[in-house]
Amino acid sequence: MKLSNRSLICQSMFGAVLLATGVVQAQNQAPAAQQAPYHVAPTPYQNSGPIGCVGCPANGAARRAPVQAGGQAPAAPGGAAAPQRVGPPQNLANPLPYDLLLQNGHVIDAKNNIDKVTDVAIKDGKIAAVGDHLNAKDAAKAIDVNGYIVTPGLVDIHMHVYPATAEWLGRSSDEPAQSGEIPITPRMSWHTLWPDGFTFRSGVTTVVSAGDSGWRNFEDFKEHVIDRSQTRVLAMLNIVGAGMRGGRYEDNLADMNGEATGYMAQRYPGIIVGIKSAHYTGPEWTPYIESVKAGNMANIPVMIDYGSNRIERPLYQLLTKYLRPGDIYTHMYSGLRGEQDPHTLKPQAGLIEGRQRGVWFDAGTGNGSFRFRVTVPLLKEGFLPDSLSTDLHIESMNSSTKDMLNVMSKFMAMGLTLQEVVEESTWHPAREIKQEQLGHLSIGAIADVAVLSEQHGNYGFLDMDNLKMMGDTRLVCQLTVHNGRIVYDLNGISMDLWNQPASSDPQTAATWTVYTPRPALPEQLTPTQK
Amino acid sequence: MLTRYLRVVLLLIFCSAVAAQAQVQAPPAQAAAAPRRVGRPQNQANPLPYDLLLQKGHVIDAKNNIDRVTDVAIKDGKIAAVGNNLNPKDAAKTINVSGNFVTPGLIDLHEHLYTVSANGPLSKLHGIWPDQLAVRTGVTTVVDAGTSGWRTFEDFKASVIDRVQTRVLVDLNITGWGMDHTGHNESDITDMDGQITGDFAKKYPGIIVGIKSAHFTGPEWHPYIEAVKAGNIANVPVMIDYGSNRIERPMAELVTKYLRSGDIYTHMYSGLRNEQDTKTLGPSQGLIDGRKHGVFFDVGTGNGSFRYRVAVPLMKAGFLPDSISTDLHYESSMGNTKDLLNVMNIFLAMGLTEQQVFTDTTWHPAQEIKQTQLGNLSVGAIADVGVFSEQHGNFGYWDMDGLKMVGNKRLVCELTIRAGKIAWDLNGISMDVWNQKASSDPTMASHWTDFPPRPPLPEQLTPTQK
Numbered sequence: 001m002k003l004s005n006r007s008l009i010c011q012s013m014f015g016a017v018l019l020a021t022g023v024v025q026a027q028n029q030a031p032a033a034q035q036a037p038y039h040v041a042p043t044p045y046q047n048s049g050p051i052g053c054v055g056c057p058a059n060g061a062a063r064r065a066p067v068q069a070g071g072q073a074p075a076a077p078g079g080a081a082a083p084q085r086v087g088p089p090q091n092l093a094n095p096l097p098y099d100l101l102l103q104n105g106h107v108i109d110a111k112n113n114i115d116k117v118t119d120v121a122i123k124d125g126k127i128a129a130v131g132d133h134l135n136a137k138d139a140a141k142a143i144d145v146n147g148y149i150v151t152p153g154l155v156d157i158h159m160h161v162y163p164a165t166a167e168w169l170g171r172s173s174d175e176p177a178q179s180g181e182i183p184i185t186p187r188m189s190w191h192t193l194w195p196d197g198f199t200f201r202s203g204v205t206t207v208v209s210a211g212d213s214g215w216r217n218f219e220d221f222k223e224h225v226i227d228r229s230q231t232r233v234l235a236m237l238n239i240v241g242a243g244m245r246g247g248r249y250e251d252n253l254a255d256m257n258g259e260a261t262g263y264m265a266q267r268y269p270g271i272i273v274g275i276k277s278a279h280y281t282g283p284e285w286t287p288y289i290e291s292v293k294a295g296n297m298a299n300i301p302v303m304i305d306y307g308s309n310r311i312e313r314p315l316y317q318l319l320t321k322y323l324r325p326g327d328i329y330t331h332m333y334s335g336l337r338g339e340q341d342p343h344t345l346k347p348q349a350g351l352i353e354g355r356q357r358g359v360w361f362d363a364g365t366g367n368g369s370f371r372f373r374v375t376v377p378l379l380k381e382g383f384l385p386d387s388l389s390t391d392l393h394i395e396s397m398n399s400s401t402k403d404m405l406n407v408m409s410k411f412m413a414m415g416l417t418l419q420e421v422v423e424e425s426t427w428h429p430a431r432e433i434k435q436e437q438l439g440h441l442s443i444g445a446i447a448d449v450a451v452l453s454e455q456h457g458n459y460g461f462l463d464m465d466n467l468k469m470m471g472d473t474r475l476v477c478q479l480t481v482h483n484g485r486i487v488y489d490l491n492g493i494s495m496d497l498w499n500q501p502a503s504s505d506p507q508t509a510a511t512w513t514v515y516t517p518r519p520a521l522p523e524q525l526t527p528t529q530k
Numbered sequence: 531m532l533t534r535y536l537r538v539v540l541l542l543i544f545c546s547a548v549a550a551q552a553q554v555q556a557p558p559a560q561a562a563a564a565p566r567r568v569g570r571p572q573n574q575a576n577p578l579p580y581d582l583l584l585q586k587g588h589v590i591d592a593k594n595n596i597d598r599v600t601d602v603a604i605k606d607g608k609i610a611a612v613g614n615n616l617n618p619k620d621a622a623k624t625i626n627v628s629g630n631f632v633t634p635g636l637i638d639l640h641e642h643l644y645t646v647s648a649n650g651p652l653s654k655l656h657g658i659w660p661d662q663l664a665v666r667t668g669v670t671t672v673v674d675a676g677t678s679g680w681r682t683f684e685d686f687k688a689s690v691i692d693r694v695q696t697r698v699l700v701d702l703n704i705t706g707w708g709m710d711h712t713g714h715n716e717s718d719i720t721d722m723d724g725q726i727t728g729d730f731a732k733k734y735p736g737i738i739v740g741i742k743s744a745h746f747t748g749p750e751w752h753p754y755i756e757a758v759k760a761g762n763i764a765n766v767p768v769m770i771d772y773g774s775n776r777i778e779r780p781m782a783e784l785v786t787k788y789l790r791s792g793d794i795y796t797h798m799y800s801g802l803r804n805e806q807d808t809k810t811l812g813p814s815q816g817l818i819d820g821r822k823h824g825v826f827f828d829v830g831t832g833n834g835s836f837r838y839r840v841a842v843p844l845m846k847a848g849f850l851p852d853s854i855s856t857d858l859h860y861e862s863s864m865g866n867t868k869d870l871l872n873v874m875n876i877f878l879a880m881g882l883t884e885q886q887v888f889t890d891t892t893w894h895p896a897q898e899i900k901q902t903q904l905g906n907l908s909v910g911a912i913a914d915v916g917v918f919s920e921q922h923g924n925f926g927y928w929d930m931d932g933l934k935m936v937g938n939k940r941l942v943c944e945l946t947i948r949a950g951k952i953a954w955d956l957n958g959i960s961m962d963v964w965n966q967k968a969s970s971d972p973t974m975a976s977h978w979t980d981f982p983p984r985p986p987l988p989e990q991l992t993p994t995q996k
Contacts, residue, residue, distance in 0.1 A: 194662070394661065397661075460959065462955070462961060468964060495926070498838035498842075499839075
């Protein structure tokens with residue numbers, strides 16, 4: 001069987017959605033209490049063509065159900081058919097105090113001021129205990145993470161994960177090609193990433209889609225991406241109703257409606273956690289005024305990618321007048337909009353006054369928003385980032401940004417401490433988006449945990465100019481726990497050796513891992529060589 | 531000190547490179563409106579014999595029997611020279627890769643990349659975006675194994691194949707709807723037409739490189755007969771995921787009677803369809819006879835197709851893979867398979883040599899899909915190249931049962947070159963240090979990199995601290 005849940009998918013795509021949705025994130029449940037006053041225009045990419053979603057339930061939320069690993073139907077009589085896996089398996093109750101115990105790791109939890117070697121225990125998807133010498137016998141599964149760093153699951157507040165916007169070549173497929181341009185065929189629109197491919201392998205458990213969707217297409221985004229990802233995907237709504245669809249859309253002042261945007265954001269509290277304005281090339285203040293209006297309505301922060309550097313709207317004024325305390329200025333080290341004083345090379349007055357006012361500054365390195373020759377002098381002046389983030393998309397993933405851990409390692413190469421980069425990727429961003437249930441390991445908190453190791457050697461880290469800085473440490477993700485389940489394990493530290501007896505009761509595996517246990521081979525196939 | 535002329539040139543290169551790169555970043559300040567993204571960039575001619583020179587790497591090229599430290603030079607997207615002591619002055623850019631392996635770009639025979647078929651447009655349940663895990667692992671060619679069928683291939687081509695950096699080839703599913711989750715399924719024998727599938731495959735030679743049958747649960751031989759019929763019409767091999775283990779169609783008969791010499795049996799180490807002899811624990815007679823018959827055996831570890839307790843005894847008995855592949859999809863990319871390098875590392879841990887795992891991921895799979903222009907570093911070949919370092923330590927590699935084997939080697943992709951351009955550079959080995967002088971002429975950058983050069987900051991912003 002190639003896909004583990006193959007038979008389910010064959011039987012019904014309903015089941016496929018169940019499986020892929022994974023463990024449901026409680027706070028992502030949409031209340032959807034009120035009727036939207038604005039007509040939500042269908043996106044051109046919704047279920048078009050002959051390969052549409054036949055028989056899909058219309059409402060994505062209705063399909064969501066927790067998934068447990070484990071059960072499969074007995075093999076067909078005579079062993080004629082492969083074992084079928086039918087229905088969500090039953091979780092066996094775990095009578096022990098803990099499901100999973102991470103022993104002797106270096107725990108870094110900024111909220112709780114923990115920075116020492118200790119143990120972390122998890123039960124029922126929540127942090128159950130943090131302390132020294134927790135008893136391994138109290139856990140269904142204990143993993144020795146001695147020598148590793150244990151942190152809250154990383155939070156990346158700037159990622160691009162909605163493929164229906166962000167058009168190829170910065171243009172939309174429903175626009176005619178201008179002379180000399182490459183014609184765009186329908187659905188040629190994939191610039192962004194599927195979150196699960198990049199998150200867990202970097203220790204990231206929560207990402208924020210920074211303005212991929214606007215109020216017109218957020219619900220499509222939610223149905224197609226948010227509800228189907230294992231990763232916790234939160235969203236900042238683009239102030240442009242059509243979302244991040246390329247220049248002709250993102251410069252369209254007529255589609256920037258703070259009220260419509262704020263209203264949509266109010267409908268999805270806990271999922272829509274911010275408003276984004278990005279890539280605006282015009283001289284007007286309108287996008288920023290409308291963003292703040294929406295942010296005020298929904299009581300959420302605004303994140304600004306400040307677009308073109310226009311003398312009509314100086315950065316100083318944005319940071320000191322237009323943004324509120326608690327709003328977020330991203331791409332802080334690009335140097336593209338006067339962040340760096342051209343004479344002193346230090347941060348310009350607006351950055352310093354903005355920080356004094358309470359504006360947050362976010363890294364968002366991306367593909368063209370991070371330069372050593374800006375960052376190094378700014379860091380030297382003590383202008384550190386409030387949060388680290390990737391701005392990950394199709395281009396930045398394979399160039400200088402690569403992934404969240406690469407960005408964190410890069411800032412360590414520039415002199416930040418391990419504690420600082422962890423804090424700026426966990427508790428700081430959680431506070432910036434006012435999701436303070438995330439980014440820490442308090443008892444009762446959602447058990448999102450990353451186990452990282454520090455690899456030492458000679459490493460190069462890149463910037464947007466294709467220039468490098470050498471560093472001696474690279475962070476590597478060893479294990480990722482999401483909602484109390486192991487979702488990534490680089491070296492099998494949670495696993496037994498293949499030819500030795502099991503160290504824990506595999507019957508309770510479903511309480512500590514989402515890995516589907518496999519049907520056993522017939523007894524005689526167990527190899528004798530041990 | 532940049533002359534005014536040089537800055538204009540750089541800006542031109544930037545604008546055109548941005549066009550090629552599908553860049554969404556807002557443009558810099560100078561102009562009121564965003565620079566239009568028009569056409570392809572103009573390459574300046576490089577007067578030197580080579581664009582890019584990789585010096586002193588350990589080159590492993592099975593086709594050309596090269597297994598030694600030497601140099602590889604690239605020009606205009608092709609391999610220009612392989613040999614000792616090539617002159618760095620002949621190249622626009624020289625990179626010292628000593629201590630690393632240099633191989634042809636890896637070929638992954640078994641991936642799933644067509645997101646649309648998994649539950650309607652944009653659903654992306656299983657397919658992965660090719661560029662996401664390919665270039666960062668040294669993979670330059672992937673074969674989508676039957677995610678699309680003849681009814682959906684053209685949509686797949688328009689929405690994925692034509693837009694990605696990675697070279698995507700296709701095994702067409704014998705089921706017209708492909709590995710489809712829109713209410714059709716791969717056990718629907720009424721949708722398996724070898725004639726139509728074969729005729730369709732002939733329309734895209736060099737892209738459709740095989741026929742796939744997978745996940746069939748019924749007792750009939752029909753899917754395999756139709757797949758071979760299509761394979762004969764288009765003169766391409768058939769790859770079989772043998773679905774359910776049915777006594778009506780024993781695996782031994784499939785690989786000796788139904789499949790042709792040159793067809794591919796994947797998931798060889800799953801143990802789910804009698805690959806392992808129940809008494810000796812070695813390969814079953816069917817596997818041995820199949821290999822004699824000329825059938826290729828492919829790994830395809832996936833999420834549920836690889837077990838140590840099958841693979842170790844089979845390999846001990848000498849039943850090694852012909853090709854190593856991932857069966858990568860979203861589940862397996864987060865599970866035991868992870869990516870092609872991880873699967874190669876699994877096989878290193880089980881005792882294969884670096885030479886073997888590189889051959890099983892370059893020249894062997896290229897031959898299996900009859901794309902022998904790939905998977906080698908012959909002079910004139912497409913310059914797809916991987917550069918790998920080898921870490922030593924204690925690493926764990928695990929199987930579908932969640933059981934691990936400990937190995938002491940891990941291959942890491944340092945640099946990936948796709949058609950002569952650098953597509954991945956883990957540690958910036960192709961790059962200069964930020965506060966030091968440029969080592970090569972940046973106006974030649976378009977010859978050796980796809981990274982868009984950036985417009986320079988105003989002169990006074992150059993940091994004085996050096």
